[in-house]
Amino acid sequence: MKAFCHIKSEQDINAMNINIKEYKDQHFPAVSQLFYDTVHFVNIRDYTVEQCDAWTDKSNNLITRRDALLAQKTLVAEIDGEIAGFGSIDGTGYLDMLYIHKDFGRRGVATALCEELEKMFDVVTAHVSITAKGFFHKRGYFVLNSQCVGINGLTLKNYVMVKNIVGGE
Secondary structure (H helix, E strand, O other), X not given: OEEEEEOOOOOOOOEEEEEEEEOOHHHHHHHHHXXXXXXXXXXXXXXXXXXXXXXXXXXXXXXXXXHHHHHOEEEEEEEOOEEEEXXXXXXXXXXXXEEEOOXXXXXXXXXXXXXXXXXXXXXXXXXXXXXXXHHHHHOOOEEEEEEEEEEOOEEEEEEEEEEEOOOOO
C-alpha cells in the first residue's frame, strides 16, 4: 500500500511517499525502540520523566505486547526504508497503538496509518495520550471521557476517544 501525503514544512512541499505494510515479527526490535523513543522524546512534553519511564516499563518496552502486535492488525509505515511509525487495531475497532518516530512527526505518517486501520470499522475507539489528543480530534474523534490510569504507582491522564466512521467496510 502506498500513501501520498502532503508535507506541511518549508523544507519539502512535495508529496511524501509513505509505504504502509503489514507488521512482521522481524520489525519488533525497530518498533520497540520507536515506542520507547516516542514516549521519551515526544510525549515528554505532556508527561513527567517518571511517567514516561512507567509507561515504557509497564510493557517492558513492548516485550509484553509482542503477541498483541502479531494478533491485531498491525501496520508499519516506512519512508525511504526506515520505519517511521506503527499502529495496531483489534477486531473490535479498538485502536490499541499508534506511535510515530520522533523524526517523522507532522508528516502524514499517523494519518496514513489511521486511514488504513480505521477503514474496516464503523466505530473506532482509542485511549489517547494528552500529546495525541489534538491529532485525534482533527480526525473526527470526540472525547467520551478523560481518565487517570495507574502505572507502577504513578497516574497518567489520557482520554477515551471515539470516532463514528461513515461507510466502514
